[in-house]
Amino acid sequence: MAEQAPQENARQFIVQRIYTKDISFETPNSPAVFRQEWKPTHDLNLNTRVNKLADDTFEVVLAVTVTTKIGDMTAFLVEAQQAGIFSVAGFAENELGPLLGAYCPNILFPYAREVVSDLVTKGSFPQLVLQPVNFDALFAQHQQQAAVQREGGDGATREH
Template identity: 70%
Template sequence: MTEEAKQDAPNREFAVQRIYTKDISFETPNSPAVFQQEWKPETGVNLNTEVNKLNDDVFEVTLTVTVTTKLGEQTAYLAEVKQAGIFTAKGFPEQEMGPLLGAFCPNQLFPYVREVVSDLITKGSFPQMVLQPVNFDMIYAQHQQERAKRAETEAEGQSQH
């Protein structure tokens, strides 16, 4: 990179300040009965992210993973983990901040939340649960498309009045 190009490039800084488990919940509402049944579970996994601006260049990103496993109509277990991180993001253009906070940061948190979920379920005396990899870039892009469609629909609805 030439000296000119270096001067034109903004001073960007990205840093992970801290990663921590913010909240944990584990329930086995139908134990010990679920341990007496044949183990043919149906499992659902729900992901959610939340971004809170702490100050100008510091953000808390929280990745929430909820795992619900049922045997028929009975809930075998419900595990919910909120894994959070505090990130510094300085000098990024507005159009890059969304993907950075909405996809890149959750990607950094995912290995931690995967480990906590696996440990919780195993300690609950259930077979190991390993969360499959997640494409946060694709999820973020889909979320942005849905927001754009909703905004378009709302704008059409308002123009008809």
């Protein structure tokens, strides 16, 4: 059996590195917050950005911000930027958006979840476990909103 020559346009996806780019943990109302009954509300904010480093190499940064309050009092604020360097080759231009905007954040999220959980625990608060996130749905929603903005519409369905 003859060896097959590698395809010139073969798809390649490589995780080169995953790292914590920036972290912050604040407890602006400690120690008073520790005397409150622990019935928190959590606000989760996610954001991603992509930086092109070379022809086929990208840095993807997943920013996670969690604000936890007891009533009107902020118990803690956690901000973590989890990043990765990814090599992608052989993908069509229309495939790069979902790959970098949804697939890579899916890879980064467990690392960010661990960073957030560790910081909260080290701050002497009960463990906080972030629930899974459907980045594919978030990416699709973002694309839809961007399309509506490009058309200058309000998102209402129009008949042609």
